[in-house]
Amino acid sequence: MTRCAICSRPLPADTDLHACAPCLDQLRGMLAEIPRHLPLLALLLAPTAGVRTPGASAPTGRAHSPMPLRLDVVTLLGPGHAVQLPDPTGDQDPTVPIRPLLSGWASYIASQYPTVHRDPHGTVHIAPGTTPRSRFGAGPAAWCHWLAAYLPFAASHDWIGDMYRQIDHLVRLLRSKTDRPPTRTPRNAPCPACEAFGLVSTEGEQLITCEACGHRLTPAAYREHSAAVLPPLTRLAVLFLDDRDTARKAS
Ligand SMILES: [Zn+2]
Ligand SMILES: [Zn+2]
Structure with a gap:
């Protein structure tokens, strides 16, 4: 039995994913969420700046001159390597910045993606390896769009688990900096x-999730389900309220 490389749930027997x-x-x-953090991170670059919430108190003074920029935010927005480099002295920030992480995965996926070309004799050759290009540019938002488009191909390889975990780690880090989790709609x-x-419903995700048991359903399945269960539930609620009003008036 093949299991999901991310959550370990059993996969259908006939799937290649x-x-x-x-x-x-x-x-x-x-x-889809990563680009929403980028303008908030830019606001956080200055040490005294913050994504202010209503009612939050103003920044207080400090005893020494601040760094001109927040290093943790610079690290995320700056250049770097797609993988962590050896750090024998232990004094390096292990964070992989946003752009190298995303473009690194795009390069890896492109290196695995089969390309087809025909030689001068007309023979068709299929070989892995190409260079990723996005028509939206070379910024983090462009690579997010590119990676989402190639997700079906990535999901056909067992390294999809590593890709998920690294991007999940990055997104949790971004949320901790910007305090901007995805919007949830009950x-x-x-x-x-x-x-x-x-x-x-969670912003950016197509499926609707049950936070009690983890069950997931498509918007179409939810519409069908709610059309079947909500009218009887509404009638029950109205009957309950009528009975309560009657009992209150009689007492
Ligand atoms: Zn899974
Ligand atoms: Zn449930």
Whole structure:
């Protein structure tokens, strides 16, 4: 039995993929989320700047001159290597910056992607290896778009697990800096698997997830499910409220 390289759930017997649909949906959501952090990170570059929340107090004074830029943010936005380099002295920041991480995965995927060319004798050759190019440029947002487009190819290899974990690590780091998690929208209908009112839509993800049991369903399946269960639930709620009002008036 093949299991998802990300969550270890069993995969369908007839699939060529190494990741399940919910995990790929999450990965696609994370790739859509990364560009939303970029302008917030730019605001955080200056040490006294912050993504201010309503009611937050103003920055207080400090006893020494601040660094001209926040090094943790510069590290994320700056150039670097796609993999961690050996650090025998232990004094290097192990963070892989955003752009090298994304372009590094694009280069790796492109190196594995089969390309077809015909030689002068008309023979068709298929070989792996090409250079990634994005029509949106070479910035992080362009590479996020590129990686999302090649996700089906990446999912057909077992290294999709490493790709997911590295991008998940980056996204958690970005959220910790910008305090901007994806927007969650609770849905009205109960979960069809566990009946808890835990279904939530998450910004950037296509599937709707139950936070109680982890069940996932497509928007179309949710519409069908909610059309079947919400009208009876609404009638029950109205009956309950009517009975309560009657009992209150009688007392
Ligand atoms: Zn999975
Ligand atoms: Zn559930």
